[in-house]
Amino acid sequence: MDYLSVVTFVLLFGQSLQTEYEFFFEDPDIFSDCRNQPIDVIKWREEFDLSDLFTEMHDDVISVSGNVTVNSIWKIDPSDRIELHINTYHWEIGVWQPTVYNLIYKDFCLAMWDNTTYLYNFWSQHIINVDEIKEKCFKVAGTIIYYEDWVNQMVLDVIGPTLYGRFQIELILMAFDNFGKQRPRNVCFQTTCEFRKKKS
Template sequence: MYFLSIVFFIVIFVRGLQGSTFEYLFDDPELFRKCSNQPENVLSIDELFDTSELHRFMDNDIINMSGNLSVASTWKIKQTDRIMVHISAYHWEVGAWQPTIYNIIIQDACKAFNDPQNYFYVYLTKHIINKDTMMEKCIYYPGTKYFLEPHDIRFNITSYGLPFHGRYKVEFKIDV
């Protein structure tokens, strides 16, 4: 019996080291929503970017995105400002969104946008046709337009800890 317990522990430990991959399935093609309970000076994604030419189509749990987006005129920053991004995941429990341990802080978003090893590049910049514009202007200049190739949005997470279950939402907060 003792030997069986050790083998079981080793199998569980090795499985944890290998990790598990989880795919986030979307339930709504509207990816972006204004965050609630924010001060009036906090802008939503639709106030930072003109998304009127951004096309989203949902087929089952997969969202296809194409078109373009432009930096909006409400985005008033200087090229010397550093753009920081806070990403936080929340889990739906007992009728409310609860914070999780899954948080990322990106100190320099423009650097991350152009780094092929970064999540921002993998999920966003990789699909921008005019990458040279992103490298040169980042998101500093109002009116700058980014053209997106048609692509399916798939969000996969590999976890070496506890498994994911249930509903999650992710909040992005951009600080300048």
Template structure:
């Protein structure tokens, strides 16, 4: 009996799963982090976008061209990366359960099972060069084949998403003794959550 009820519950949860898209507020897409610690670099300081084209239409971001790193770290530094989704409620940005983090971004940036790869690094064509220096060495060029990005959360079960949200993406460097470097990188992408029909 319990097995049958469990299977019915799992089946219904699959039916009730929903996809959501983040409709961007800002045509510039990236915004500085509102709660960054002193010394934090904005993404446009850490990476030169002069030769990277980022265009937005109603539901897709189109990206092509090259980006060059300005962030200058030591070869043996470790980079921790984090993605977190926040919901705006009653005048505050509240954390949600949607978080993704890695303690060693350079080790997984080309791992096919990682979201970083699926949504970004798979489109970097000069993999051998980038894998060698990761994003640690100033002057490293990331050559992108043209790609399209939709900011989506898929197969979400549970509470309905509605209202304003922001994603906070951060990269933090640590030296060989695991001491954080002062110049971490942080940026936000803000928008309205909309149910995909």
């Protein structure tokens, strides 16, 4: 998968099995605004209209239904390449500390349709209007992403140190034009969750 660049040596959310963890969101809305970002960073609810997206938490599991509309705040071109940076922090002694678990998807719009990735298995496989989103991704204002009704219940296979406690996962979308120049503004959102070892 040449579009997936592993930033650090230890995060391998992939096919090599070692320890299985269940992933529990703290917030039924799943995502929130990023902390400690520049003032010009676009917030989650600025770039995406979530008024028709419905989430509900029952026994630590979130049910999802509805649709999301792409707004016009992010000024990018349909030919741009979108890059996704995933940064993970662990709650330690009252502070969010950086961890070694970080990833870059060099071509997010391609990666979301690779059925070997967790990006696909826990999110994009539930998109109904596949052909339209494959064509437009998040690049065209007014695009509506329709979801089937689904339950967001995540199990991850992780190689590395034992995971425990609360984690914050920050996702940053960056756009690059045909010449490789980065667009001036990014989109950032985050989620807070807890990892628990999966019971046998």
